Amino acid sequence: TIALFFATIGLIFHFLAIFSKRWTVAIPRQPRGPNDQIHYYGLWTRCQYSNTSFVIPDISSQPNIENFVCRPNTYLRYNINNEEISRKCYLSRHQCSSIIGVHPDCKCKYLHVTRTQQWCSILAAVCLLFAIFSLYLRIIASPQNVSGTFLLALAPVTLFTVALLLMIITMILVGASLRRNEYEDYDIKLSKEIFPPLSTVPETFNLYRLNAFFKNHKDPILHRNAISTFKSIHKERFYARIDWSAGAEIVAILVTLVTYMLSIILAIAQVN
Numbered sequence: 001t002i003a004l005f006f007a008t009i010g011l012i013f014h015f016l017a018i019f020s021k022r023w024t025v026a027i028p029r030q031p032r033g034p035n036d037q038i039h040y041y042g043l044w045t046r047c048q049y050s051n052t053s054f055v056i057p058d059i060s061s062q063p064n065i066e067n068f069v070c071r072p073n074t075y076l077r078y079n080i081n082n083e084e085i086s087r088k089c090y091l092s093r094h095q096c097s098s099i100i101g102v103h104p105d106c107k108c109k110y111l112h113v114t115r116t117q118q119w120c121s122i123l124a125a126v127c128l129l130f131a132i133f134s135l136y137l138r139i140i141a142s143p144q145n146v147s148g149t150f151l152l153a154l155a156p157v158t159l160f161t162v163a164l165l166l167m168i169i170t171m172i173l174v175g176a177s178l179r180r181n182e183y184e185d186y187d188i189k190l191s192k193e194i195f196p197p198l199s200t201v202p203e204t205f206n207l208y209r210l211n212a213f214f215k216n217h218k219d220p221i222l223h224r225n226a227i228s229t230f231k232s233i234h235k236e237r238f239y240a241r242i243d244w245s246a247g248a249e250i251v252a253i254l255v256t257l258v259t260y261m262l263s264i265i266l267a268i269a270q271v272n
Contacts (some may be wrong), residue, residue, distance in 0.1 A: 003262040004135045006255055011128045013252035018121050021045045021070055022243035026182040029237055041181045043118050045070040073182045074108035079200035080212035092211055113177045117170050124166035131159035160260040167253045181241045183207035188233050192224050
């Protein structure tokens with residue numbers, strides 16, 4: 001019963017983390033443009049606060065309402081070999097999932113690391129649900145043979161093991177890709193000296209456009225230097241950290257770990 005209680009608490013915190021929208025946050029140290037606002041990133045969304053003004057007749061002041069606006073956490077991907085398409089898509093890079101929409105040649109996609117986090121968290125939730133169900137079966141069922149007893153003892157341990165691994169992988173990916181969304185969201189102007197001579201250099205870059213540029217202008221050394229400079233500027237201009245949704249997932253991991261140890265103790269006791 002205690003194990004079932006802890007498992008339920010872990011599942012609740014895991015669902016809270018999955019459906020909340022503040023896993024990581026990117027904070028501009030000194031905003032330089034309209035897009036340089038604080039961005040909050042979840043597994044499926046990226047959000048920011050937006051001020052909305054209303055004009056009320058016969059009232060001199062215009063009230064402002066601060067809204068927490070969210071949209072799918074997708075970014076533009078396009079044919080980097082076509083210069084015209086690249087330019088059109090980059091101009092609409094902040095319009096993914098907006099009312100305006102994007103050019104037909106552009107596609108809004110989740111980052112690969114984001115998709116991995118999504119699948120890990122979903123599969124972890126499924127494992128936790130089945131683990132809780134198996135713990136409940138252990139309480140209400142009385143197997144009449146050794147194989148049934150062994151199965152009921154082993155199933156929760158196995159499911160909690162898989163769930164823990166998936167949740168830990170999710171958190172490792174969150175930490176490893178802490179600035180990955182930031183690199184796509186905020187544009188950086190780079191010095192022309194770090195690019196190949198006589199090349200037409202765009203005014204600003206996000207990480208995808210920077211990598212796309214060097215796929216068409218192959219120079220591994222300059223590419224590495226440009227990426228290094230790009231990331232250094234980001235560290236100077238933006239502050240990134242995990243937010244409370246990641247904290248909820250950490251709590252879920254700790255509670256699930258306690259449940260996992262309890263399930264091992266129960267399994268040993270039941271088998272013996």
